[in-house]
Each structure stands twice: as C-alpha cells, then as structure tokens.
Amino acid sequence: MNDPNLLSYLPDNVNLTGITREFLLSVLFYGNREKYLQLYEEYKNIQIQKNTSGNRKFTAMIMEETKELLKQYNPIDL
Numbered sequence: 001m002n003d004p005n006l007l008s009y010l011p012d013n014v015n016l017t018g019i020t021r022e023f024l025l026s027v028l029f030y031g032n033r034e035k036y037l038q039l040y041e042e043y044k045n046i047q048i049q050k051n052t053s054g055n056r057k058f059t060a061m062i063m064e065e066t067k068e069l070l071k072q073y074n075p076i077d078l
Contacts (some may be wrong), residue, residue: 006031 004055010019028036062070 003032003035 006027009031014026025036027040
C-alpha cells in the first residue's frame with residue numbers, strides 16, 4: 001500500500017515473502033485498523049460467495065405472478 005506509517009514497522013528493503021502473514025496482519029491491524037476492517041469485510045464476502053455459489057453469481061427468471069406471491073410472503077415464526 002506504500003503507507004509510510006505501516007512501512008515504519010518493517011525493516012528497510014525487506015523481502016515481504018520472508019515475513020509471516022500473521023505479522024503483516026498484526027501491523028495492519030494496529031497501524032491502520034480502518035483499512036484492516038475494510039479488507040477483512042471484503043475477505044468475509046469472498047468466503048461467503050465461495051461457500052454458497054462457487055464464486056459465481058446466478059440470475060433467475062421468474063414469472064410476474066410469482067413475483068407478486070413473493071411480495072406477499074409473510075414468514076411464520078414457530
């Protein structure tokens with residue numbers, strides 16, 4: 001991200017492949033919590049898509065009568 005604040009936690013000219021993921025996430029969490037939470041939210045959404053649709057979006061065509069029935073649907077709490 002070239003964020004000077006976050007880069008200050010890392011040694012100069014460091015090879016990022018040699019640093020653990022956990023350390024980088026810790027730096028991001030404590031250095032820029034807002035960015036960390038944003039990226040974490042994106043990660044959760046990707047995981048949900050993978051688990052439910054194989055990372056694909058589907059479109060369903062339904063008849064007008066069915067749309068009206070769905071609008072009138074009232075769930076019953078048991």
